[in-house]
Amino acid sequence: xxxxxxxxxxxxxxxxxxxxxxxxxxxxxxxxxxxxxxxxxxxxxxxxxxxxxxxxxxxxxxxxxxxxxxxxxxxxxxxxxxxxxxxxxxxxxxxxxxxxxxxxxxxxxxxxxxxxxxxxxxxxxxxxxxxxxxxxxxxxxxxxxxxxxxxxxxxxxxxxxxxxxxxxxxxxxxxxxxxxxxxxxxxxxxxxxxxxxxxxxxxxxxxxxxxxxxxxxxxxxxxxxxxxxxxxxxxxxxxxxxxxxxxxxxxxxxxxxxxxxxxxxxxxxxxxxxxxxxxxxxxxxxxxxxxxxxxxxxxxxxxxxxxxxxxxxxxxxxxxxxxxxxxxxxxxxxxxxxxxxxxxxxxxxxxxxxxxxxxxxxxxxxxxxxxxxxxxxxxxxxxxxxxxxxxxxxxxxxxxxxxxxxxxxxxxxxxxxxxxxxxxxxxxxxx
Amino acid sequence: xxxxxxxxxxxxxxxxxxxxxxxxxxxxxxxxxxxxxxxxxxxxxxxxxxxxxxxxxxxxxxxxxxxxxxxxxxxxxxxxxxxxxxxxxxxxxxxxxxxxxxxxxxxxxxxxxxxxxxxxxxxxxxxxxxxxxxxxxxxxxxxxxxxxxxxxxxxxxxxxxxxxxxxxxxxxxxxxxxxxxxxxxxxxxxxxxxxxxxxxxxxxxxxxxxxxxxxxxxxxxxxxxxxxxxxxxxxxxxxxxxxxxxxxxxxxxxxxxxxxxxxxxxxxxxxxxxxxxxxxxxxxxxxxxxxxxxxxxxxxxxxxxxxxxxxxxxxxxxxxxxxxxxxxxxxxxxxxxxxxxxxxxxxxxxxxxxxxxxxxxxxxxxxxxxxxxxxxxxxxxxxxxxxxxxxxxxxxxxxxxxxxxxxxxxxxxxxxxxxxxxxxxxxxxxx
Numbered sequence: 044x045x046x047x048x049x050x051x052x053x054x055x056x057x058x059x060x061x062x063x064x065x066x067x068x069x070x071x072x073x074x075x076x077x078x079x080x081x082x083x084x085x086x087x088x089x090x091x092x093x094x095x096x097x098x099x100x101x102x103x104x105x106x107x108x109x110x111x112x113x114x115x116x117x118x119x120x121x122x123x124x125x126x127x128x129x130x131x132x133x134x135x136x137x138x139x140x141x142x143x144x145x146x147x148x149x150x151x152x153x154x155x156x157x158x159x160x161x162x163x164x165x166x167x168x169x170x171x172x173x174x175x176x177x178x179x180x181x182x183x184x185x186x187x188x189x190x191x192x193x194x195x196x197x198x199x200x201x202x203x204x205x206x207x208x209x210x211x212x213x214x215x216x217x218x219x220x221x222x223x224x225x226x227x228x229x230x231x232x233x234x235x236x237x238x239x240x241x242x243x244x245x246x247x248x249x250x251x252x253x254x255x256x257x258x259x260x261x262x263x264x265x266x267x268x269x270x271x272x273x274x275x276x277x278x279x280x281x282x283x284x285x286x287x288x289x290x291x292x293x294x295x296x297x298x299x300x301x302x303x304x305x306x307x308x309x310x311x312x313x314x315x316x317x318x319x320x321x322x323x324x325x326x327x328x329x330x331x332x333x334x335x336x337x338x339x340x341x342x343x344x345x346x347x348x349x350x351x352x353x354x355x356x357x358x359x360x361x362x363x364x365x366x367x368x369x370x371x372x373x374x375x376x377x378x379x380x381x382x383x384x385x386x387x388x389x390x391x392x393x394x395x396x397x398x399x400x401x402x403x404x405x406x407x408x409x410x411x412x413x414x415x416x417x418x419x420x421x422x423x424x425x426x427x428x429x430x431x432x433x434x435x436x437x438x439x440x441x442x443x444x445x446x447x448x449x450x451x452x453x454x455x456x457x458x459x460x461x462x463x464x465x466x467x468x469x470x471x472x473x474x
Numbered sequence: 475x476x477x478x479x480x481x482x483x484x485x486x487x488x489x490x491x492x493x494x495x496x497x498x499x500x501x502x503x504x505x506x507x508x509x510x511x512x513x514x515x516x517x518x519x520x521x522x523x524x525x526x527x528x529x530x531x532x533x534x535x536x537x538x539x540x541x542x543x544x545x546x547x548x549x550x551x552x553x554x555x556x557x558x559x560x561x562x563x564x565x566x567x568x569x570x571x572x573x574x575x576x577x578x579x580x581x582x583x584x585x586x587x588x589x590x591x592x593x594x595x596x597x598x599x600x601x602x603x604x605x606x607x608x609x610x611x612x613x614x615x616x617x618x619x620x621x622x623x624x625x626x627x628x629x630x631x632x633x634x635x636x637x638x639x640x641x642x643x644x645x646x647x648x649x650x651x652x653x654x655x656x657x658x659x660x661x662x663x664x665x666x667x668x669x670x671x672x673x674x675x676x677x678x679x680x681x682x683x684x685x686x687x688x689x690x691x692x693x694x695x696x697x698x699x700x701x702x703x704x705x706x707x708x709x710x711x712x713x714x715x716x717x718x719x720x721x722x723x724x725x726x727x728x729x730x731x732x733x734x735x736x737x738x739x740x741x742x743x744x745x746x747x748x749x750x751x752x753x754x755x756x757x758x759x760x761x762x763x764x765x766x767x768x769x770x771x772x773x774x775x776x777x778x779x780x781x782x783x784x785x786x787x788x789x790x791x792x793x794x795x796x797x798x799x800x801x802x803x804x805x806x807x808x809x810x811x812x813x814x815x816x817x818x819x820x821x822x823x824x825x826x827x828x829x830x831x832x833x834x835x836x837x838x839x840x841x842x843x844x845x846x847x848x849x850x851x852x853x854x855x856x857x858x859x860x861x862x863x864x865x866x867x868x869x870x871x872x873x874x875x876x877x878x879x880x881x882x883x884x885x886x887x888x889x890x891x892x893x894x895x896x897x898x899x900x901x902x903x904x905x
Contacts, residue, residue: 064622064764068622071622071624071807072621072622074805074807075621075805075807076805172619177765178620178762178764178765178766178768179765179768180611180614180615180618180619180620183611183614183615183618183619184611184614184615184619187611187614187786187789187790188603188611188614188615188783188786189609189611189782189786190503190506190785190786190789191495191499191502191503191782191785191786191789192782193502314750316747316750316751316771319745319747319750320747326769331609331782332778333495333609333778333779333781333782333785334608334609334610334772334773334778334779334782334783335609335772335773335776335778335779336772336773337609337610337770337771337772338757338769338770338771338772339768339769339770339771340747340768340769340770340771341765341766341767341768341769342765342766342767345766347763347764347765347766348764348765348766350764351620351622351623351762351764351765352619352765354621354622354764355618355619355620355621355622358618358621358622359618366797374505374506374507376502376505376506
C-alpha cells in the first residue's frame with residue numbers, strides 16, 4: 044500500500060486532534076483511500092509538554108526544516124496559526140514541492156493571494172477547510188458541490204465566541220460583561236477576546252468565503268468591521284420584543300454591479316433559521332442562482348471538529364497525489380458581474396436605533412425632524428419606560444436609509460440637549 | 475481544450491435544466507475545469523414537444539443505443555426516473571465504459587448494490603448527488619467532507635411535498651386535505667401523491683443516506699415506513715400547544731450495536747432547527763463523532779436546484795476522466811460497530827398519543843391502568859374540550875416505551891367501550 048507522508052507543524056490542540064484521528068481511524072482511512080496515511084514528523088516549539096495523545100519521541104522535532112527539507116514528506120499540515128513564521132514556512136514548503144493543509148484563516152485572509160499564486164506556480168495546492176466553520180464542509184461545498192452556481196450572497200454566523208455571548212444575553216438575560224466572563228470560564232473566549240468580539244475573526248473568514256463565492260480576494264481594510272462590544276442587554280431585549288435576534292454576521296452581498304462586504308451586529312427576524320443558531324455554533328447561509336438558499340450549520344470550533352476538516356483535506360490531497368494528478372483546487376473564477384466594492388457609506392439598510400433622551404416634550408419631534416431632513420422614514424417607534432438614570436429610551440426602526448445619511452442625521456441628533464448618550468444604531472438584514 | 479462528451483437520457487424537467495446550465499455556464503465551467511463539457515446526444519421518448527430550452531435537432535434521438543453505443547460519450551446522465559429501463563440502460567452503459575450520473579433515488583434504493591458493484595468491476599463510477607436534497611451537497615459532504623467521521627445518526631426532512639403539507643397545516647391551520655389540494659395546485663404534489671405522502675420517497679432517500687453514513691445498503695422492506703396521511707389538524711395543533719412541530723422524518727440511528735432505520739411523522743421541539751424548516755425545503759441533520767452535529771438545509775426539489783447537483787457530479791467526473799484516474803467514489807466502508815438492524819417492535823420512543831373517548835368518569839383510570847400493566851409511564855396528560863361529536867380527546871405524552879408494548883396496550887385500550895376511535899400515536903424524537 045502506497046504511503047503518504049505527513050509533516051505536521053504545530054502540535055497544539057487541533058494538531059493533537061489530527062494525530063489522534065489519523066491514528067484511531069487508520070484502518071477506516073486506508074480502506075477508503077487505498078493509502079497508508081503516515082505521520083512522519085511533528086514539529087513544535089514545545090516538544091516536552093504532555094499532550095492528550097502521546098507519540099514516539101523520534102517523531103518530534105523543534106526544527107521545521109526537518110519537515111520542509113524532507114523529500115519524503117508529501118503534505119505539510121500547518122497548525123501553528125499567526126502570520127509569522129507560518130507564511131514563510133508555507134512558501135518554503137511549496138517551493139520544495141509539498142502540498143499544504145492549513146486552518147490559518149488570518150494568514151490566508153492577509154496573504155492568501157500570494158500563497159495561492161505560489162502554490163499554483165508550483166503545481167501544488169493549499170487546502171483550508173478547517174479555516175471556516177471547523178468541521179462544516181462549507182469550503183468543499185462552495186467549491187465543488189455548488190460549482191456551477193453564481194452567488195448572490197453569502198452570510199453567516201462565523202464566530203462562535205461572539206455568538207455564545209449574544210445567545211447568552213438573549214436567552215439568560217445576561218449583560219455583555221457577564222456573558223463574556225462566562226464564555227472565558229467555559230473556554231469559549233480567549234483571555235484577550237478582542238479578535239473574536241471585535242469582528243476581526245469573522246472578517247478573516249469572510250474574506251475566504253468571498254473569495255470562494257465571488258472569486259475575489261478582498262483586502263481586509265476594505266471590509267467594514269463592527270464588533271459586538273457595544274451591544275447592550277437593553278438592545279438585545281428591545282430587539283426581541285420587536286421580533287428579532289441580534290447576531291454578529293459576516294455578509295458578502297451583490298447589489299447590482301457592486302459587492303458589499305461587511306461584518307456587524309445585525310437584527311434578524313426570529314423565525315429565520317439563523318436566529319435559532321445558539322451558543323458556539325456557526326451557520327453559513329448561501330444564496331445560489333441554481334441551488335437556491337442553503338444553510339450549513341455546525342460547531343464553529345473544537346479540537347476534533349476542526350481536525351475532522353483537516354483530515355478531509357489530507358484525504359482529498361492524498362487521492363490526487365496517488366494519481367500523480369495536479370488538480371488545481373483554487374479554481375475560483377472572478378465573478379464578472381461584480382464591478383466594484385461598495386463603500387459602507389453608500390450602502391442601504393434598515394436600522395434599529397435607540398436614543399437616550401430626557402423626558403421632555405418635543406424631543407421626538409426634534410429627532411424625527413432631523414431624520415426627515417435626510418429623507419429617512421420611520422417604520423415604528425416605541426418610547427420605553429424611564430430608566431434609573433431618569434432618561435427615556437426611544438426605540439425606532441427606520442426604513443432603508445443610506446448609511447452616510449443616517450450617520451449625518453445621528454451626529455446632529457446626538458448634539459441635541461435632550462439626548463444624553465450617543466445613539467445606538469444596529470443594522471437589520473432581510474434574509 | 476479536451477472535450478468531455480455527455481449523453482443525456484431523459485429530456486424532462488431536470489434534463490432541460492442540465493442542458494440550460496451546461497450551455498449558460500459553459501465559459502465558467504471551462505475556466506474552472508479546463509475542459510469543454512459538451513452535450514453530444516439527448517435521448518427521450520418524446521423529441522417533438524417544445525421544451526423550456528431549444529436544442530439542435532441533430533442532438534435528439536429516441537434510441538438510447540445512440541448514447542450507450544457511442545464510444546465518444548464519456549458520461550451518461552440518466553434522468554428518466556423509474557426502475558425500467560433505467561436499470562438496464564445504466565448497466566449497459568457501465569459495460570461500455572461510461573461513467574454514470576443519476577438522480578434516480580428509487581432505482582438506487584432498490585438496485586444500488588447491483589449497480590455499484592457493476593460500476594466498481596468496470597472501474598467506473600455512479601454519482602448521484604441530485605438524488606437526495608436536490609442542490610444540497612449532502613452526498614459529497616458525507617462522503618468527502620466528513621470522510622473520517624463515524625456517524626451516530628442521520629435524520630432529516632427528506633420529502634418536500636410532505637413538509638409543505640405539514641407546514642401549511644401548522645402555519646395556516648389547514649386540514650390535511652386542504653393542504654394537499656393546495657400543494658397540488660402549486661405543483662408541489664403529484665396528481666397521485668402516494669409515494670411522497672406515504673413516506674416511500676423519504677425511505678428511498680434514507681436508504682442512500684444510510685449507505686453513505688453506515689456503509690450498509692438496507693433493503694426497503696426492512697425499513698419501517700409510516701406516512702403523513704393519518705396526521706390530523708387536531709394533532710398538529712395539540713402538538714404545537716405542547717411545544718412541538720410534527721415533521722415527517724427519515725431516521726437512521728445507532729442504538730448500541732443495532733441500527734434503526736425508519737420513516738415516520740415525528741414530534742420535534744419547536745426550538746430545534748428542524749422545526750423551523752418550512753414549505754418544500756429539506757434539511758438533513760448529521761451527528762458525527764468528530765465534526766459534531768451538523769445541519770444541511772436547502773430546497774428539496776426544483777429544476778435548477780436538482781440540475782445544479784447533476785452538473786457538480788459531471789464536473790467531478792470530468793476531472794477524474796481528464797486525469798485518466800479511476801477514483802472509486804463508492805468508498806463506503808461498512809460500520810463495523812453495527813451488528814444488526816433493530817426491528818421496529820423492539821425500538822424505544824417517547825410518544826404523543828391522542829385518545830378519543832366518551833365523557834364518562836373512569837375512562838382515564840382505565841387507560842392509565844392498561845398502560846401501567848405494560849410498564850408505560852405517563853409524562854403528561856391533558857383532557858381537551860368536548861368535540862362536536864360529543865367525544866373528548868385526551869392527549870397524552872408518555873415516557874420511552876417499547877413499540878411492541880405500546881401497540882399491545884393501545885390495542886387493548888381501543889377495545890374499551892369508552893374509546894370511540896382508533897387511538898393515534900406519534901413518535902417523538904429527542905434531537
